[in-house]
Amino acid sequence: MKGEGNRNKAKCLVYIAAFVLVQMAIIVAFSLTVMRIKSLKVQFGAVSVKSMSTINTTTVPSFNMRLMTQFTVKSTNFGHFKYGNSTVTLLYGGTPVGTAVIPMGRAKARQTRKVNIAIDISSDQLSSDTNLGNDINSGVLILTSEARLSGKVHLMKIIKKKKSGRNELHHSN
Template sequence: MSTGEGRRSRKKCLAYAAAFVVFQTAIILLFVLIVMKVRSPKVRFNAIAVESFSSNINNSTSINTRLLAQVTIKNTNFGDFKYENSTLSILYNGVHVGKAVVPRGRVGARKTKKFDISMGLSGISDDSLRNDMNSGVLTLSSRGKVSGKVHLIKVIKRNKSGEMKCDWNINLATRQVEDFKCN
């Protein structure tokens, strides 16, 4: 074997080793950028139905309502999302009129968890309530935050929270939820 052939073979070996290092670096970089990126979960009301409704229009206008809502928590991460007890608030003209409790739980990696919650709205008495009742439409909104940790590869834990902001109207004549929008 001549010196030229030995040199050529060493150069090939070095080229293969360099190509392997570049390939491994690219794979690790893709893994870190795609799999290990931790995103906030998405929390939403899917549907809301009016279970019961009563109103009083005598001296002080007031409404008592019971709503049934389907809540979804969508985890787009490659690890489980474990969340603590949370409260979703129902607002009328920016005033807290009801709440729903989301019990602590877990959403698997790249899964969506759906569950039903019941919410009571009581004590709504506002000057504009009489006008809303006369118009036949009651405008409500909800706000909430579900906080927890995303567990990646059972070693990496990142605090994340999903926030919800929804607006909707209740048609008082039909007792149906209309114009439902979540951000």
């Protein structure tokens, strides 16, 4: 009789251990398939010109503009993404003509965070480029944008993984 009680306790412990192992296997399988951490999607929305001035002389053509845009950070993960201050740079012909700060923030899980930013651009940094005068005359100014957000994805307040989102677009105004 005395040995039978110990056998029941041992069986109970084996069942508890098996249950814990099965639960851990389910959690690991779930985290490796459904909870896989993906890169973020960083995009510009519509860009509108708030103010613009151009000077097209034969010696030094120039432009000054203030652009308003909606910058979106899309988190496709099951955890939120916290990112620090970042910058977006607009380039003309590979030369930076304007930068703006993207303030630190948080994109919630499986949602898109929208941030309105204003970017002042100027041709002051450009060398005497013969294409600038032609582009101003044609009314089309081809700009390239670069932005990179770095931060951490937080899953269930347990898993934290560094991720970044990158944006490279061509705009014409």
